[in-house]
Amino acid sequence: MAAHEQLALFDSAPALPRSPERASGPPEPASRLPAPPRVPITPPARLPSGHRWVEVDTPLQPIGFMLRTSRRKTVGLTINDDGLLVTTPAWVSRKQLEEVIRAKAPWILRKLRSLHERQQHLATAEAHWQNGGRFPYLGVYVSLQVRPDVGYARYDGDPRQPAPGDTLLLPLQADSGADRIRERVYGWLQNQAVEHFEARLLHYCRLAGVSFRSWRLAAPSARWGSCSSDGRIMLNWRLIHLPAEVVDYVVAHEVAHLRHMNHGPEFWREVGRLFPDFARARQALKPHHPGSLPLL
Numbered sequence: 001m002a003a004h005e006q007l008a009l010f011d012s013a014p015a016l017p018r019s020p021e022r023a024s025g026p027p028e029p030a031s032r033l034p035a036p037p038r039v040p041i042t043p044p045a046r047l048p049s050g051h052r053w054v055e056v057d058t059p060l061q062p063i064g065f066m067l068r069t070s071r072r073k074t075v076g077l078t079i080n081d082d083g084l085l086v087t088t089p090a091w092v093s094r095k096q097l098e099e100v101i102r103a104k105a106p107w108i109l110r111k112l113r114s115l116h117e118r119q120q121h122l123a124t125a126e127a128h129w130q131n132g133g134r135f136p137y138l139g140v141y142v143s144l145q146v147r148p149d150v151g152y153a154r155y156d157g158d159p160r161q162p163a164p165g166d167t168l169l170l171p172l173q174a175d176s177g178a179d180r181i182r183e184r185v186y187g188w189l190q191n192q193a194v195e196h197f198e199a200r201l202l203h204y205c206r207l208a209g210v211s212f213r214s215w216r217l218a219a220p221s222a223r224w225g226s227c228s229s230d231g232r233i234m235l236n237w238r239l240i241h242l243p244a245e246v247v248d249y250v251v252a253h254e255v256a257h258l259r260h261m262n263h264g265p266e267f268w269r270e271v272g273r274l275f276p277d278f279a280r281a282r283q284a285l286k287p288h289h290p291g292s293l294p295l296l
Contacts, residue, residue, distance in 0.1 A: 036113075038061045039061065039109050039112045039113045039116055040116060041062070041063060041064045041083065041084075041112065042064070042083075043064060043066075044066070044082045044083070047066060048066070048068075050068050051066045051067065051068045051085075052066070052067050052068075053065075053066060053067075054066075054067045054086075054097075056097070056098050056101040056102065058101060058102045058105040059102070059105070060105050060106070060109055061109070063084065063101055063105060063108055063109070064083075064084075065083065065084035065085065065086050065101075066082065066083070066084070066085045066086070067085075067086050067087075067088065067097075068085070068086075068087055068088075069087070069088055069089065069090050070087050070088070070089070071089070072087060072088075072089060073089060074089070075087070075088045075089070075092060075096075075097070075100050076088075077104060077107075077108065079108075079111040079112065079115060080221065080222065082221065083112065083115070084108055084112065086101075128144075129144075129178035129179075129181045129182040129185070130144070130146075130178060130181060131144060131145060131146040131174065131181075132144065132145070133181075135168075135185055135189075135241075136241040136242070137162050137166075137168075137189065137192070137240065137241065138162050138196075138240065138241075138242070138243060138244050138247070139162075139241075139242055139243030139244065139246070140162040140163060140164060140166065141164065142157075142162060142166045142167065142168055143165075143166070143167045143168070144167070144168055144170065144181065144185070145167050145168070145169050145170065146170050146172045146173070146174055146176055146181065147169045147170065147171065147172075148171065148172065148173050148174065150169050150170075150171045151171055152171055153168060153169065153170055153171065153184060153187075153188045154168070154169040155167075155168055155169075155188075156168070156169060159192055160196075168185065168188065170184050170185070172184060189237070189240050189241075190217060190237050190240075192240055193217055193235075193237040193239070193240040194217060196240065196247065197215075197217070197235050197239070197240075197247070197251065198215070200247060200248055200251040201215060201233065201235075201251055201255065204248075204251055204252050204255040204274050204275075205255055205258075207273075207274050208255050208256070208258065208259065208270070208274055210255065210258040210259060211231070211258075212227075212231045212232070212233050212255075212258060213230055213231035213232050214231075214232050214233070215232070215233040215234070215235065216232075216233075216234055216235075217234075217235060217236075217237040218234050218235070218236060218237070219236060219237055219238065219290075220234075220236060220290060221290055222289075222290060223236065223290065224236045224239060224250045224285070224290060225239075225250045225251070225253065225254045226254065227254040227255075227257035227258060227261075229261055231258060233254050233255075235250065235251070235254070236290050238290055242284075242285070242288065243281075243284065245277065245280075245281045245284075246281050246284055246285050248275055248281065249271075249275055249278050249281035249282055249285065250285070252271055252274040252275035252278065253271055253278075255274060256270040256271045256274060
């Protein structure tokens with residue numbers, strides 16, 4: 001599924017495709033068809049500023065969503081990795097909003113079900129945040145050991161060139177929970193990301209003959225990197241989970257924007273000059289989405 005899907009309402013809806021005719025026999029009564037399982041819908045841990053959580057009962061199931069008002073002229077529905085976002089003009093009443101949600105409930109639940117299934121598939125790393133578990137680091141699966149006798153997080157191997165069999169030792173108690181272990185691993189990974197990404201940024205800037213004004217790590221849920229017109233670069237720290245050549249592609253991509261603030265032919269020629277194997281790395285990045293990492 002795409003990172004997000006949008007549906008603008010109070011516009012004409014596309015016609016639904018006609019179902020093929022049955023060869024014989026009456027249609028199955030609706031009451032005898034098994035109802036699909038409910039889609040789990042929960043509010044995010046923290047609502048963005050200007051948003052509130054709303055729930056609407058529909059014939060299929062209750063649907064909860066983030067709601068914000070804007071100057072747009074229609075009600076807009078967006079499905080992203082946080083769930084359903086509804087954007088409405090200030091003049092839309094609660095009754096009108098509920099009518100929209102009920103009318104579009106099949107579409108909403110179909111998209112939310114696809115999102116939930118994808119996230120469940122990609123979130124299998126959750127079970128590995130434990131002693132003896134593992135996590136992806138620069139495309140290599142690194143083992144975890146909880147060791148209360150070590151004074152700091154220690155990497156058994158070369159963190160600049162990770163290899164299968166490497167281990168990260170964590171100074172935690174043996175009964176530490178998954179959240180605590182994940183928190184310490186994330187802290188270690190972010191430190192590695194700072195060192196690795198900055199080295200690659202400087203490398204590609206030298207090749208391109210350009211310089212950036214500043215750069216920072218971030219954790220956006222919908223993009224791997226960005227470059228502003230004033231030379232400020234952002235890189236998603238979760239890239240550190242992916243192979244080094246994928247990191248290089250994203251870095252080279254953002255450095256190329258220091259010359260071309262678009263995605264035209266000259267931009268892609270610059271990316272190819274900086275990182276000739278970018279097409280393969282770009283293809284390797286496509287199955288991954290920032291909001292669903294780490295992937296195992």
